[in-house]
Amino acid sequence: MPALAMWTPGDGLLGALAPLGAALAAPPALVIDLDPSGPPYPGQRSLADLVADEPTLEDLTPRSGVAVVRNGGVAPSAAAGVVGSLLQAWERVVLRLPPRPEPQADFPIVPVRLLVPGWLAGPTEPAVWQAVPEWAQLPMAGVRLPVPDRATMRALLAGRRPGHSRWISAWRSVWKARWAH
Numbered sequence: 001m002p003a004l005a006m007w008t009p010g011d012g013l014l015g016a017l018a019p020l021g022a023a024l025a026a027p028p029a030l031v032i033d034l035d036p037s038g039p040p041y042p043g044q045r046s047l048a049d050l051v052a053d054e055p056t057l058e059d060l061t062p063r064s065g066v067a068v069v070r071n072g073g074v075a076p077s078a079a080a081g082v083v084g085s086l087l088q089a090w091e092r093v094v095l096r097l098p099p100r101p102e103p104q105a106d107f108p109i110v111p112v113r114l115l116v117p118g119w120l121a122g123p124t125e126p127a128v129w130q131a132v133p134e135w136a137q138l139p140m141a142g143v144r145l146p147v148p149d150r151a152t153m154r155a156l157l158a159g160r161r162p163g164h165s166r167w168i169s170a171w172r173s174v175w176k177a178r179w180a181h
Contacts, residue, residue: 002175003093005105008112012099014130016041017156018112019096021145023066024161025171030062030090032083033071035098042159046072050082060089065161092175108179115144128174143177145170 004022008015016039023029032047033039047069050059069086076083087093097103115129126141133147148167155162162168 002091003087003095003107004174004179005095005097005103005107005109006112007097007099007103007109009099009102011114011130014112014114015096015099017153018128018130019094020066020068020156021168021171022110022174023068023092023094024168026092026175027065028062028090029066029092029094030086031066031068031094031096032086033069033096034076034079034083035096036071036073036075037098038071038096041068041070043068043070046070046074047079047082048072048074050086051079055082055085060085062090110174110179126177126179128171143170143173 006015006019006022008018019031019033023031031041033041034047045053045059049072050069051074083095095105095107097105097109103109111125111127113127113129115131117134128143128145130145131147146166149165152162152165152167
């Protein structure tokens with residue numbers, strides 16, 4: 001049951017799409033949003049629903065492709081039991097963490113940051129670095145994602161799986177890398 005905890009402190013759009021990219025690169029996978037203020041991902045039931053009603057056998061049965069559980073306003077501490085059950089059931093899980101505070105997790109934490117040139121580059125710990133149209137050198141070890149194409153972004157923002165995408169393919173190496181806990 002490999003699990004990655006995605007933490008994107010500096011960009012809301014990247015924070016919403018990065019967990020989807022990671023999951024789409026290695027299906028079957030489940031994305032669980034642990035941010036009570038997270039985006040309204042499409043789907044039947046939220047994490048808040050699963051906490052209130054208990055997960056069903058269908059919720060705990062992995063299927064092909066990618067499934068997403070939006071948060072629905074529940075605190076991660078209140079959802080710990082449900083999240084534990086989902087982690088045991090699914091082959092791969094991406095946990096979407098809130099942007100603040102800096103996380104402490106029992107899983108590998110994958111910082112996801114924009115790769116911008118100059119003084120805006122910010123921290124230099126290993127991370128997934130999302131390239132922007134202006135070229136910049138990686139400030140530290142990590143994975144460089146290519147600038148996503150418009151078709152990929154349109155599909156993800158519409159709640160659809162994109163066709164072939166270099167951006168999603170680049171996420172495969174994130175699953176192979178070693179990340180700090």
